[in-house]
Amino acid sequence: MIKVGIVGGTGYTGVELLRLLAQHPQAEVVVITSRSEDGVRVCDMFPNLRGHYDGLAFSVPDVATLGACDVVFFATPHGVAHALAGELLSAGTRVIDLSADFRLKDAEEWAKWYGQPHGAPELLPEAVYGLPEVNREQIRQARLIAVPGCYPTATQLGLLPLLEQGLVDADRLIADCKSGVSGAGRAAKVASLFTEAGESMMAYSVKGHRHLPEIRQGLRQAAGRDVGLTFVPHLTPMIRGIHATLYATLVDTSVDLQAVFEQRYASEPFVDVMPAGSHPETRSVRGANVCRIAVHRPQGGELAVVLSVIDNLVKGASGQAIQNMNILFGLDETLGLNAAALLP
Template sequence: MKIKVGIIGGSGYTGIELLRIIHQHPNAEVHAITSRALEGRKISEVFPNMHGISELTYLLPDDNRLFECDIVFFATPHGVAMNNAALFLEKNIKVVDLGADFRITNATTWSDWYKMEHTQESLLKEAVYGQPEMKRDAIKDARLVANPGCYPTAVLLALKPLLQNNLIDTSNIIADCKSGTSGAGRIANQATLFCEITESFKPYGVSGHRHFPEIKQEIESMTESPVGLTFTPHLLPMSRGIEATIYVDLIDSDIDILACFENAYENEEFVKILPEGVYPETRSVKSSNYCQISVQYVEHSNKLVIMSVIDNLGKGAAGQAIQNMNLMFGLNEQEGLKQIGLLP
């Protein structure tokens, strides 16, 4: 029997990416997909790439077909999963939230950043942060998983070997990050129109981005002490991809950093460490669940530069969510996710 999957919020880029990947999954199938705006329409009418592949029709989010599922993915704006996840958990249906509702463990901090009251503190305490390379065992036993944000995924995977081995000064970590425009969602927005973004490159959220407290929280969970973090996101004129360039100070410059990264990820299928002098490109992981990381020591400054790339809709969203689903159901976590990055 295949795992029956429900997707709430199936009209956006993340929702259709979930559908696309699950269609290729040997042990799962999409049983229900919802969209208030598209209710009654076939998926193939909205997303032509699904023509002749899926005959599913969009349902309303309260349709009983969702309660026939084994797991439900929320690919929705913040606030939706928070107020609806319990309905499924009460019926022993597992939940993965691709939004932000359960990522930040402190309800007050969450409310400060998302400008609404967090109404489910008990679920907030139960939710497991869904970074498999960091919290695999906890994810296996979870009913509710908070899928990480795309920027945090790229940054945390880049820092994990350094933090866990106490190799860097954590008082001044700088994360300079760039994203493709699909990270802003599918809703029409003047700021992401073609003529507004093409042949240009800009920072945004410099005074405070909602992924900042998430990144800081997870770094401090590894260091068990406060850290100094500067996080600056930028918008690139491309459809998908995340690149994070992170600057840190090494405590001991004689450490073989490349070997440290290779050892840390030698058993991780979805994290690839590049050879010395080879730097990652977003196109190498496009449409995949892979992360590629490169490290470079800059002698004259004692800076270590870590470069990390992921697909924001893949490892940064839908791919990682399915990796979490695999763990939650005792499957090989690589199931359905071995697609290689698209070139060119």
């Protein structure tokens, strides 16, 4: 049984970790921390967990207790994992960080986008970017894993097959992404109110969103060269889900795109290449650790249009984190992650 700790369990990625781990046969949550909710039972805060974690309460983070875990998940705002990861690693605990703290390889770029110095640049060389479809072997050996962001997961999985094989013009990529409101977290913000975000659609952060450098870093690695990417995120009136609509100009229109995608993901348990002509719906992955992808070439033109959907809280966060844990501990990669999506 893997002893699991969770730092910062009061947000949506925290409760989603708990929901998913409740079904995991080889993992047990032994500690969950929150400074603000110290002493509160998790099932009093999240009533969906009643009957599952009746004995578990939030506690103030404490390195000794966390360091006694086999693995600690950080479900925190950026900056928190910087401060604690090093000590936990020294204690022999593996760290799986759902925040942005170790996603960017370049500490300077991190500082630029997050508006503060990087708090643990010495750990960057060993941090592994936890996208199993790219880095599965490194994950197996890792001590510190940076779980990809939600937009980056949907976007990279949709574009990798094209870039890895040099099939598209890497200078002119567009990612038009639509996210459910849970992507904004559980913080009390006017813009996330039901009355503000409901029955409306809007773009945001068109100037530059923090996921842009992360996506670019992953695409650059896949392409083996620098890439040009325009990324426009949109807030969509639904709770969960990301729909990435990706545009890339083909360098050779004779390629069989469907075959390219099917071959790339043939042995991936959590990437589903749908039949040609499909339009994946975000609800088809609600609650499930799956990315569904369809690829089109409208009007037989030179533009490839890739549709890529995930649940931002599962394959875009907590599910992917558990997938990383499974790989890290030599378990079946799909353990505890097999539930079908909730539809309707």
